[in-house]
Amino acid sequence: MKKIDVKLTSGRSIEQGIHIDNKMSSGYCDVAAVCELNEVDMSKLGIRDGANVMIKSKFGQVVVRVRTNNRNPPGIAFVPMGPWANAIMDPSTGGCGTPQFKGIEVEITLTFDSISPIKELVGFR
């Protein structure tokens, strides 16, 4: 399976903001369970918009839908802030209270698994 090693940054998107008080809706999943990559990285993986990808870090893994966004330079993946991005974040804060939500090292591969359901992301209850 082809894989790429990239830096992942999370952050606000307008669609994510619109759905932020409506998280249990399918609309929120559609806009937050998303990974944006440059077309260079998309072709390295040999995939097209709408495919599902597995994103893995030292802290976990998650499945989201991928789409091309050439505003991201090659080597940087963007996932909107939210439970999907947080499934793979480093919880340590370095003594300041705030985790490093940006610039974390991840591995991305094509997957045929379906998008991680939101309730499963806190399924350890």
Added chain:
Amino acid sequence: MIITDVLCPFCGDLCDDIIVEVEGNKIIEVKEACETGVSKMMGHERIASPMIREDGKLRKTTYEEAIDKTAEILTNSLRPLMYGWGSTTCEADEKGIELAEELGAIIDNTTSVCHAPSILALQNVGLPSCTLGQIKNRADLIIYWGSNQAEAHPRHMSKYTSFPKGFFTQEGRKGKHVMVFDVRKTTTAEVADDFVQILPGEDYRVLSALRAILAGAVDVVPSSVGGVPKEKLVEIVNRMKNSKFGVLFFGMGLTQSKGKPYNVANAISLVRDLNAHTKFAVMPMRGHYNVTGITQVCTWLTGFAFAVDFARGRPWYNPGETSTVDVLNRGECDSALIVASDPAAHFPRKSVEHLAKIPLIQIDPYPNLTTELADVVLPAAIAGIEVEGTAYRMDGVPLRLRKLIEPTHLSDEEILSRILGKVREIRGD
């Protein structure tokens, strides 16, 4: 009924020019707000009734029973944690701090995971800032650093910075220069005059290079810093020095990437240095509409802006020790009360694991991921829509949120008041 001059209770811009049409007890139209503001004010699915978890399932109950259960959980805890507070009124925040003091709890707010590094930085180097009104009327150089406010604060540019015509900025957009520093070409960068692309985690170096050039030490700067050519850095410094009034807004791109508080301290120091040449201001882009308010209320009542621990009977502040994510990572708290926030969705999953293990109480208008973990759920009225109160804009200006329709639930302030009363009753105070 048409209501004018409504405040939008979504982001830190706290836009105050919204027009809302109400029919019966329902908002039917919202004008002037951005898409996120319209979405919030038009409404979403609500938590219908108070709930208590039994045998793994939430069952409906009354406010009275849910409040009794909450008070019982909190008084029986050795190390209760109270988190959230950025999306409610200052009046509710005040009541929350009173409850935290009564319980000897840790009280922390959403600043903890966004601008905590900024608070740490400004405690060291200060914050030469101003109001958004001054920026509208005076600024001719506008810099956004690690802040995609076209998506996070959609009206920031049209209302306060790039576009409006002010007293000394009568040409509007034509007379202003807008620069964006970011690791990717955001939608904000697309409408800027200058986009400076930085390699991830290199902000500190780029800021240091700009400060070195400003101090006249051009020779020590290498040919490229953080992906930015030296000539470009020199050009940027010249533009900063030659502006009449510059402002640097910064966001999570500085506070949540490698270097965190050091990035912010360096950015503030650059602005401080620039004031030897021209007038320059710096401002954190605050996210939730009243996250500035809780830091104000918390500071005037306890002396500290976030991560305050009352376990010693007096306020104790030590980020890294008393900040929520760290408390959860250590598995230290034995109950948690979450108000107007969704940590289950917005904390790293590893930190959320402990929240699932302890008795968890949620006060919120909307069902979210924290509801999935909560043992007691108390639905609240929406501040700024169903409840009036005070909120602070990102520049520290307090404004009055309006009540537009009648609430169907108790307000955060009322719920917290009743919990406090019950806690005092149990403790025999």
